[in-house]
Amino acid sequence: MSMLAAAGVNVAQNVGFGIIAGVMIFAALCVVTTRNVVHAALWLVIVLAGVAAQYVLAAAEFVAISQVLVYIGAVMVLFLFGIMLTRAQIGREQGLNNNRGWALGLPVAVVLLGLLAYAVIDAFDDQVLPGENEISSAGGIAANPTAIADNVLSPYLVPFLALSFVLLAAAIGAIVLARKD
Amino acid sequence: MLAVNFLLLGAVLFCIGVFGVLARRNAVMVLMSVELILNAVNLNLVAFALMHGNVDGHVFALYVIAVAAAEVGVGLGLVLLVYRNRRSIALDELSEMKG
Numbered sequence: 001m002s003m004l005a006a007a008g009v010n011v012a013q014n015v016g017f018g019i020i021a022g023v024m025i026f027a028a029l030c031v032v033t034t035r036n037v038v039h040a041a042l043w044l045v046i047v048l049a050g051v052a053a054q055y056v057l058a059a060a061e062f063v064a065i066s067q068v069l070v071y072i073g074a075v076m077v078l079f080l081f082g083i084m085l086t087r088a089q090i091g092r093e094q095g096l097n098n099n100r101g102w103a104l105g106l107p108v109a110v111v112l113l114g115l116l117a118y119a120v121i122d123a124f125d126d127q128v129l130p131g132e133n134e135i136s137s138a139g140g141i142a143a144n145p146t147a148i149a150d151n152v153l154s155p156y157l158v159p160f161l162a163l164s165f166v167l168l169a170a171a172i173g174a175i176v177l178a179r180k181d
Numbered sequence: 182m183l184a185v186n187f188l189l190l191g192a193v194l195f196c197i198g199v200f201g202v203l204a205r206r207n208a209v210m211v212l213m214s215v216e217l218i219l220n221a222v223n224l225n226l227v228a229f230a231l232m233h234g235n236v237d238g239h240v241f242a243l244y245v246i247a248v249a250a251a252e253v254g255v256g257l258g259l260v261l262l263v264y265r266n267r268r269s270i271a272l273d274e275l276s277e278m279k280g
Contacts, residue, residue, distance in 0.1 A: 013182050021190045028194055028217055032201035037209065044213050047194070051220045058187065060227045063242050067223075070246050075216065075253050082209050082257040086264045101204030109200035116192035120185060127184040129231050147236040148243070156240050163247050170251035177258035180265075 017057055024050035041079050048072050058129075062145045187228035194221035208260045208270040212253060219249045 027046040034040050048071045055064035152160050194217055201214025223242045230238025264270050 010182060014186070017182065017186055021186070024190070025193055025197070028197040031213055031217065032197055032204065032210075037207065040210060040213060044216065047217065048220065051224060054187070054190070054224060055227055057182075058227045058231045060230065060239050060242070063223075063227060063239050063246075066243055066246055070250050071216075071220075075250060078253050078257055079209065079213065082212075082260060085261055086209060086270050097204050097206055101206070105200040105203035108203060109196040112199060113192060113196040116195065117189060120188040120192055124184045124188060127232060129182045129184050129187075129228070130234060144236070144239070148239050151236055151240045152243075156244075159244060163244055167247060167251050170255050174254040174258035177255070178261045 013057060017054070020050050020053050020057075024054075037083050038080075041076065041083060044079070045072055045076055048076070060144070062148055184228055184232050187231075188225060191221040191224040191228070194218075194224065206271050206273060208263065208272055209257070211272065212256045212260070215256075216249065216253070219245060 024047050027043045027050065030043040031040050031047060034043065048067065052064045052067040052072075055061070055067060198214045198217030198221060201217060202211055205211050205214060223245050226238040226242045226245070228238075230236060230242075260270055263275065267274070
């Protein structure tokens with residue numbers, strides 16, 4: 001709570017962040033613990049929408065739109081098709097978890113969270129993100145889509161082309177794998 | 182707004198995703214947990230872009246989104262193939278590679 005009340009911090013932005021973050025963490029826990037595959041996919045939609053909302057709070061509108069289009073639009077449809085084609089039971093299902101899953105996963109996740117939280121707090125404890133005024137006046141990331149296009153098409157052109165081939169190869173590979181002979 | 186807020190949220194989502202990958206038995210659920218991990222990383226990239234006033238992080242986040250879409254496509258293709266051959270997508274039954 002002390003983070004929310006730090007000096008020079010926009011209170012409304014922080015309250016919004018806190019509410020969305022709480023919803024996201026709850027939904028993510030539901031994704032990994034629910035016994036219903038379709039419910040897990042729907043909880044995942046809430047997490048992805050929360051991530052898009054956080055992008056808007058972080059002044060990354062273009063990434064937020066892409067997140068909604070690609071993840072909530074395309075990837076979730078793929079997941080629902082995957083669930084349907086593998087004939088998952090509609091309703092509660094036993095055996096979604098490993099027998100030893102909790103015993104293995106919980107300590108690993110908790111220790112990892114402790115390490116990450118320690119490193120993050122140690123390194124970035126007092127780092128204040130620029131507020132709304134500084135973003136628009138500094139011109140750094142104000143002209144968002146234009147700046148992104150400039151970056152994609154000049155310094156990051158080679159990874160962009162490689163990415164196009166990755167997508168093409170993935171599409172063809174998925175068709176070859178899933179085709180019935 | 183503090184950078185730690187975003188980074189801690191990313192860390193929590195990442196650990197929840199790691200737990201899902203380790204604890205789930207259904208291959209589709211493991212792919213969903215991988216999506217959680219990728220989104221946590223994207224959140225960090227966007228937060229760093231805001232911190233440094235630089236759009237490079239946004240570009241990286243867009244590339245990660247594209248690679249994640251490709252990964253889900255191929256992953257679900259593999260899952261469908263496994264399901265067609267074995268009538269089950271329980272990951273602990275895929276033990277042919279054990280000697």
